[in-house]
Amino acid sequence: MSKENTELKKAGLKATLPRIRILEALESSDHNRHLSAEEIYKQLINSGEDVGLATIYRVLTQFESAGIVIRHNFEEGHAVYEITPDDHHDHMVCLETGNVIEFHDEIIEKRQDEIAAEKGYQIIDHSMVLYVKPNK
Amino acid sequence: MSKENTELKKAGLKATLPRIRILEALESSDHNRHLSAEEIYKQLINSGEDVGLATIYRVLTQFESAGIVIRHNFEEGHAVYEITPDDHHDHMVCLETGNVIEFHDEIIEKRQDEIAAEKGYQIIDHSMVLYVKPNK
DNA sequence: GTCCTTGCAAAGCTTTTGCATCGCT
DNA sequence: AGCGATGCAAAAGCTTTGCAAGGAC
Numbered sequence: 001m002s003k004e005n006t007e008l009k010k011a012g013l014k015a016t017l018p019r020i021r022i023l024e025a026l027e028s029s030d031h032n033r034h035l036s037a038e039e040i041y042k043q044l045i046n047s048g049e050d051v052g053l054a055t056i057y058r059v060l061t062q063f064e065s066a067g068i069v070i071r072h073n074f075e076e077g078h079a080v081y082e083i084t085p086d087d088h089h090d091h092m093v094c095l096e097t098g099n100v101i102e103f104h105d106e107i108i109e110k111r112q113d114e115i116a117a118e119k120g121y122q123i124i125d126h127s128m129v130l131y132v133k134p135n136k
Numbered sequence: 137m138s139k140e141n142t143e144l145k146k147a148g149l150k151a152t153l154p155r156i157r158i159l160e161a162l163e164s165s166d167h168n169r170h171l172s173a174e175e176i177y178k179q180l181i182n183s184g185e186d187v188g189l190a191t192i193y194r195v196l197t198q199f200e201s202a203g204i205v206i207r208h209n210f211e212e213g214h215a216v217y218e219i220t221p222d223d224h225h226d227h228m229v230c231l232e233t234g235n236v237i238e239f240h241d242e243i244i245e246k247r248q249d250e251i252a253a254e255k256g257y258q259i260i261d262h263s264m265v266l267y268v269k270p271n272k
Numbered sequence: 273g274t275c276c277t278t279g280c281a282a283a284g285c286t287t288t289t290g291c292a293t294c295g296c297t
Numbered sequence: 298a299g300c301g302a303t304g305c306a307a308a309a310g311c312t313t314t315g316c317a318a319g320g321a322c
Binding site: 094103108130 | 266
């Protein structure tokens with residue numbers, strides 16, 4: 001039984017072909033880890049799969065509920081998805097090279113919790129992106 | 137000459153009625169300073185203004201280019217706009233009520249600079265949004 | 273066999289655009 | 298008067314949904 005198959009079962013989802021293919025597409029894109037529904041769709045069609053765009057959206061929504069993927073709403077006009085990383089991290093984007101540096105900082109994480117608590121809230125999720133340039 | 141009128145001229149925009157009304161709507165919403173195009177539209181219609189939704193969108197886009205407003209893409213399915221604040225702050229969005237709470241924290245700001253510096257970068261801009269729920 | 277899943281098409285929503293008219297300067 | 302701005306309606310782009318057919322267990 002494949003790795004994808006197991007992952008789906010674990011999430012309580014039937015291991016159907018479209019789901020396996022979508023999971024594979026997301027896992028194999030090591031370099032550009034953030035894919036849109038449209039990108040996944042085109043990739044599968046080009047691979048000869050017979051799949052509908054609606055299915056991609058439905059499956060991605062299920063994956064998100066199951067915690068398999070994370071959905072990002074960058075300012076691009078469409079959502080992108082990435083396999084949920086094992087370790088939480090935030091992103092630093094270099095405005096000159098486009099490089100994405102991942103980082104994790106406990107001081108900030110802790111402070112965020114404190115700030116939310118001060119206002120009477122608890123954090124469900126957060127997004128933090130630093131836009132940077134190299135030091136000369 | 138009104139304050140809004142001056143602000144528009146300074147941005148190189150003709151001081152038309154719709155623009156003035158939109159600016160007023162944004163400035164007068166002290167409490168919930170983050171308005172969507174639709175909210176501004178309804179507000180103006182209810183005030184008896186004869187305005188089109190398309191105009192709201194066009195004007196907001198112009199305002200953003202002129203630096204008069206900042207556009208935020210929170211995870212709500214629509215963009216919200218706020219008058220460009222004099223002082224920097226970040227946002228906390230309540231997932232239950234849609235409320236937006238502003239906050240500013242020096243510890244986090246300082247830490248962000250340090251993290252960027254550690255990697256050999258300097259921060260040009262950043263976005264941080266905490267998605268929260270009320271504590272029971 | 274049963275129930276979940278899929279593909280297709282149509283609908284929904286937010287946002288943008290074409291165009292004739294209107295209004296600021 | 299001139300030219301940008303507006304309102305309306307239609308279109309565009311992303312995403313969701315209804316439904317009948319197909320597939321997993």
